[in-house]
Amino acid sequence: MTTIRRRLTLWYTVALGVTIAAFGVLLYLERRQSSLRELDQRLGLEADLANRWLSESYNVLGRIVTTAGERPALDPGISAYLEAVRDYLVVTDTAGNVLALSEAGRTLSADALQQLTAPLDTLRFPKHAGTFRLDGQPGRARYLAVRVEDAGPEVGGLLVATSTDQVTFGPPELLRSMLLIAPVILAAAALLGYWLAGTSLRPVQGIMDEVKDISDGQSLHRRLAVPLAGDEMARLALTLNGMLARLEQSFASLHRFTADASHELKTPLAVLRADVERAMSDVPKAERMIALEEALHETTRMADLVESLLTLARADEGRFDIHREPVELKPLVEDVYETALILGEAAGVTVNLPFTAEVTILGDRIRLRQLFLNLITNAIKYTPAGGKVDIGLGVHPDNVTFAVRDTGIGIAAADVPYIFERFWRADRVRSRMSERGGFGLGLAISQWIAQAHGGSLTASSRLGRGSLFTVTLPLPKTPIKTVKES
Numbered sequence: 001m002t003t004i005r006r007r008l009t010l011w012y013t014v015a016l017g018v019t020i021a022a023f024g025v026l027l028y029l030e031r032r033q034s035s036l037r038e039l040d041q042r043l044g045l046e047a048d049l050a051n052r053w054l055s056e057s058y059n060v061l062g063r064i065v066t067t068a069g070e071r072p073a074l075d076p077g078i079s080a081y082l083e084a085v086r087d088y089l090v091v092t093d094t095a096g097n098v099l100a101l102s103e104a105g106r107t108l109s110a111d112a113l114q115q116l117t118a119p120l121d122t123l124r125f126p127k128h129a130g131t132f133r134l135d136g137q138p139g140r141a142r143y144l145a146v147r148v149e150d151a152g153p154e155v156g157g158l159l160v161a162t163s164t165d166q167v168t169f170g171p172p173e174l175l176r177s178m179l180l181i182a183p184v185i186l187a188a189a190a191l192l193g194y195w196l197a198g199t200s201l202r203p204v205q206g207i208m209d210e211v212k213d214i215s216d217g218q219s220l221h222r223r224l225a226v227p228l229a230g231d232e233m234a235r236l237a238l239t240l241n242g243m244l245a246r247l248e249q250s251f252a253s254l255h256r257f258t259a260d261a262s263h264e265l266k267t268p269l270a271v272l273r274a275d276v277e278r279a280m281s282d283v284p285k286a287e288r289m290i291a292l293e294e295a296l297h298e299t300t301r302m303a304d305l306v307e308s309l310l311t312l313a314r315a316d317e318g319r320f321d322i323h324r325e326p327v328e329l330k331p332l333v334e335d336v337y338e339t340a341l342i343l344g345e346a347a348g349v350t351v352n353l354p355f356t357a358e359v360t361i362l363g364d365r366i367r368l369r370q371l372f373l374n375l376i377t378n379a380i381k382y383t384p385a386g387g388k389v390d391i392g393l394g395v396h397p398d399n400v401t402f403a404v405r406d407t408g409i410g411i412a413a414a415d416v417p418y419i420f421e422r423f424w425r426a427d428r429v430r431s432r433m434s435e436r437g438g439f440g441l442g443l444a445i446s447q448w449i450a451q452a453h454g455g456s457l458t459a460s461s462r463l464g465r466g467s468l469f470t471v472t473l474p475l476p477k478t479p480i481k482t483v484k485e486s
Helices: 004-061 076-083 110-121 170-214 232-280 285-317 329-347 365-381 427-432 442-452
Strands: 088-093 098-101 127-132 141-147 155-163 325-328 350-355 360-363 388-395 399-406 456-461 467-474
Touching: 004 076, 004 088, 004 127, 004 141, 004 155, 004 170, 076 088, 076 098, 088 110, 098 110, 110 127, 110 141, 110 155, 170 232, 232 285, 325 329, 325 365, 329 350, 329 365, 329 388, 329 399, 360 365, 360 467, 365 388, 365 399, 365 442, 365 467, 442 456, 442 467
Parallel strands: 350 388
Antiparallel strands: 088 098, 088 155, 127 141, 141 155, 325 360, 388 399, 399 467, 456 467
């Protein structure tokens, strides 16, 4: 199995190998160039000595070229010195004829000798260096051609050359040594890299083991130990601890949600079963109709519960889209107010709309109506007969607020932070208003609708003195043009 440790070791070794190879190539090229410079210096020294020898001999003797033989040649005493040069050396006259050769030059063939003297035929500068290949000789040869100007009118120039094999003798040895040493260095680097990778990743292995122990679902309360170094491992541990805290909270909410949903469904199902059994038994028709009516009522309550659960589930998954369009809030609030009057009259509660305002926002008309109606229904439900509920719509520079205030039983200060949780109902409210109690999902749905519109839903309450719920919705940054129906 491929592990991060092995991959790190592999890439570390590859990177080091590439570095060594690049260093070796650069070192080889630099060493070879340095050897060529040294060779050029040696050729320049030999050429300078030969040139000075010819010039001084001419100054002493007056003439150094003899024509006693078939062709012109240097004086034997002078050429004897030049023959002792260990490299290829050739001296020519102005016509290109060879006047003298070193001992090494005498071993060349006629074609090689012609190649050796060719640079002197076109000598345009006092000095000229280059590289050529001589027939019958291995490798290439480096040469330096010099124009001779102080050795009489007969002498034209001289050329000194040597094989570059002498230059490449050093670099190949260096290359061979590097090829022998590089595997040892890479092997040592691989072992060191493997050890370093293991040491660096040991905290990761510890985190993996701890997460494995925690992931059984029963130990989400545990947290990872955070290293004191404050490096990436510490940040990873902190991030995982944060994730574990959120998972613990989510699992707790899920367990509580499941238990509450089961409890809420258990009671209506039991009532529904009892009513159906009673309707199927041998009872009078009137009692059978009462049983069926109660069963229908429980079925409606269960349908409302399932619809609320589906709404929250789709909202959690992000599959519940808000269809935004220009919505005039004043007609919407007035429509909700008319419905509230009917509900309040049935409960003996006075509903007032003391103030409203002309304002248009971008939102979902149906969901906003559901939000407003939920708050009003909740206020009427928990307000005793003879109480009142006030509704108001106000406009501010950056937002619009919809407020619902009641004179109901109120909520204890310790319970206010939990009222928007799903299936949450204070025991005091549940005991005193159990005949009107809902499922505990209305406020959760209302908060989701407000947040989906970019707003918020807040509550303030005192036990026995009523409650105030405020919806804050943002105003559009640019005015919205609405078309009124004629």
